[in-house]
Amino acid sequence: MGQTIAEKILSAHSGQEAYAHDIVVARVDFIMGQDGTSPLAIRSFEEMGGRRVFDPERVAFVIDHSAPSPSEGVSNLHQLMRRFAREQGIHLYDIGEGVCHQVVPESGRVGPGSLVIGADSHTCTYGALNALATGVGSTDLAAAMISGQMWFKVPETFRIVCRGTLPPGVYAKDLILYLIGQLTADGATYMAVEFAGEAIAQLSMEGRFTVANMAVEMGAKAGLMEADDKTLAWLARHTRRQFVPVRPDEDARYARVAEYDVSRLSPQVACPHRVDNVRPVEEVAGTPVQQAVIGTCTNGRLEDLRVAARILAGRRVHRDVRLVVAPASRQVYLEAMREGIIQALVESGAAVVTPGCGPCVGTHNGIPADGENVISTANRNFKGRMGNNKAFIYLASPATVAASALTGKITDPRHFLESR
Amino acid sequence: MLLKGKAHKFGDDINTDYIISGKYKFKTLDMDELARHVMEDLDPDFYHKIAPGDFIVAGRNFGCGSSREQAPLAIKHARISAVLAKSFARIFYRNAINTGLPVVECDTDQIDPGDELEVDLKAGLITNRTKATTLPIKPLPPVMIKILNDGGLVAHFRKHGGFRLEEEKE
Numbered sequence: 001m002g003q004t005i006a007e008k009i010l011s012a013h014s015g016q017e018a019y020a021h022d023i024v025v026a027r028v029d030f031i032m033g034q035d036g037t038s039p040l041a042i043r044s045f046e047e048m049g050g051r052r053v054f055d056p057e058r059v060a061f062v063i064d065h066s067a068p069s070p071s072e073g074v075s076n077l078h079q080l081m082r083r084f085a086r087e088q089g090i091h092l093y094d095i096g097e098g099v100c101h102q103v104v105p106e107s108g109r110v111g112p113g114s115l116v117i118g119a120d121s122h123t124c125t126y127g128a129l130n131a132l133a134t135g136v137g138s139t140d141l142a143a144a145m146i147s148g149q150m151w152f153k154v155p156e157t158f159r160i161v162c163r164g165t166l167p168p169g170v171y172a173k174d175l176i177l178y179l180i181g182q183l184t185a186d187g188a189t190y191m192a193v194e195f196a197g198e199a200i201a202q203l204s205m206e207g208r209f210t211v212a213n214m215a216v217e218m219g220a221k222a223g224l225m226e227a228d229d230k231t232l233a234w235l236a237r238h239t240r241r242q243f244v245p246v247r248p249d250e251d252a253r254y255a256r257v258a259e260y261d262v263s264r265l266s267p268q269v270a271c272p273h274r275v276d277n278v279r280p281v282e283e284v285a286g287t288p289v290q291q292a293v294i295g296t297c298t299n300g301r302l303e304d305l306r307v308a309a310r311i312l313a314g315r316r317v318h319r320d321v322r323l324v325v326a327p328a329s330r331q332v333y334l335e336a337m338r339e340g341i342i343q344a345l346v347e348s349g350a351a352v353v354t355p356g357c358g359p360c361v362g363t364h365n366g367i368p369a370d371g372e373n374v375i376s377t378a379n380r381n382f383k384g385r386m387g388n389n390k391a392f393i394y395l396a397s398p399a400t401v402a403a404s405a406l407t408g409k410i411t412d413p414r415h416f417l418e419s420r
Numbered sequence: 421m422l423l424k425g426k427a428h429k430f431g432d433d434i435n436t437d438y439i440i441s442g443k444y445k446f447k448t449l450d451m452d453e454l455a456r457h458v459m460e461d462l463d464p465d466f467y468h469k470i471a472p473g474d475f476i477v478a479g480r481n482f483g484c485g486s487s488r489e490q491a492p493l494a495i496k497h498a499r500i501s502a503v504l505a506k507s508f509a510r511i512f513y514r515n516a517i518n519t520g521l522p523v524v525e526c527d528t529d530q531i532d533p534g535d536e537l538e539v540d541l542k543a544g545l546i547t548n549r550t551k552a553t554t555l556p557i558k559p560l561p562p563v564m565i566k567i568l569n570d571g572g573l574v575a576h577f578r579k580h581g582g583f584r585l586e587e588e589k590e
């Protein structure tokens with residue numbers, strides 16, 4: 001019987017032919033924890049009687065969520081992570097290295113066919129590299145650090161085929177926001193999603209990471225894509241490791257298949273307080289904003305900063321708006337500097353903060369005031385997400401956020417892109 | 421295990437940011453401290469309304485959002501004995517089982533705020549004392565029962581030194 005990508009990867013790692021609904025114990029290739037989840041994982045590791053991690057090469061910690069530390073409580077948890085990492089000989093990405101979901105792919109340790117778990121829900125990002133990657137909690141992480149294994153319920157697969165070509169000024173972020181709006185926040189719960197079709201094939205790797213990143217916002221366990229020449233070229237720039245692409249069989253069994261034509265899509269905006277409360281930009285244009293954020297594991301990559309700079313260069317951010325920019329990683333930051341992007345952003349009035357999560361999760365770097373509207377390139381707009389439950393968060397593409405930062409209200413970025 | 425308490429009702433898509441806000445969870449590993457802020461963004465007084473053993477009763481997709489295990493832990497430390505919902509988000513569901521918080525899928529439309537409930541996990545039945553009705557529970561997968569019975573994944577590893585999830589042969 002044919003298999004989906006998820007079924008193939010779980011079969012290869014469990015040594016048994018696995019199909020949806022089976023329960024398998026599988027060997028994992030890579031394990032990641034961040035500073036919001038690792039401290040608890042270290043505690044569970046110790047409580048479980050763990051002494052050594054099964055293979056230090058396959059485990060990494062990232063300090064990105066509150067980096068640099070904003071308080072002594074956080075500092076002490078960071079210290080715990082640093083100590084554990086040194087003792088165990090695992091790699092620790094300390095402050096300033098970037099968001100976990102950017103530094104892990106950049107490390108070249110994850111690729112087609114890999115099975116990856118991360119104690120962070122957006123671990124599904126690596127699905128863009130044809131890896132089965134999923135978020136887990138701290139105790140699962142601890143169990144995997146000890147045993148190199150995790151138990152999985154083999155997910156059903158939902159194949160989403162995106163037809164057509166995205167129009168100018170409409171990006172990967174708009175595509176995934178649109179899909180989430182259509183499918184809702186639990187439209188793919190427990191399932192692996194396979195994103196396919198020419199609209200996905202035409203995306204850059206950066207765009208594909210953006211799409212895979214948000215698979216969890218429809219409840220998915222993983223957001224998978226096939227590996228093509230772009231994937232392999234991207235990997236070749238980051239590692240010499242060789243990977244074998246995993247394709248679904250022709251007769252693979254899908255729980256659901258849906259097709260969307262994206263060739264007429266407008267820029268999309270997710271409105272407060274739900275990620276699936278998505279409208280075309282035309283419907284919400286004019287809503288005032290006091291803060292704009294470009295960055296996060298969804299949209300803090302070079303291409304994202306480049307498009308923002310294209311809109312912002314030579315212009316000034318509106319006087320009633322604070323623009324916060326957080327490059328996704330040090331590597332992204334350096335490349336953006338070389339290209340003059342950072343210069344252009346700072347000249348336009350942006351405050352550039354440390355590579356990492358930035359203000360995404362409300363620990364620091366720009367917590368909004370009561371009643372304020374924020375437009376952000378992040379992936380979640382839950383009430384209180386950015387640290388104040390009396391603020392309102394809108395999610396959009398880097399282009400829409402940059403255009404809105406200029407005008408002080410939600411703005412269709414195509415006005416600015418056409419005039420250049 | 422027979423759990424007894426009162427129902428506290430919430431809606432659909434209760435995410436982990438609502439259960440325990442990021443601004444608290446990054447600061448401490450003290451779960452009793454985190455428990456004081458459970459559901460705070462939805463109901464600032466919630467913690468004080470809980471009597472030990474009470475239930476959180478919710479709609480669809482409970483626990484969506486981040487992978488923070490502090491979410492089920494904060495609920496557990498707030499002395500909630502189980503969460504009842506129409507469905508759960510995947511990571512939360514696993515984390516709840518791993519940390520020993522019972523999660524029960526059932527038709528929660530049949531339960532009103534303040535109803536007195538008895539949840540019998542073994543028999544797979546909820547008795548609504550207030551309404552004098554019973555509700556069936558969707559059974560947990562055997563792997564999860566095994567982990568819950570051991571008292572969570574930490575206890576499971578202490579006991580077996582690794583994963584021992586094969587179904588026992590009679």
Ligand code: SF4
Binds near residue numbers: 120296298
């Ligand atoms: S950028 Fe935001 S969503 Fe991404 S890992 Fe950091 S906190 Fe999570």
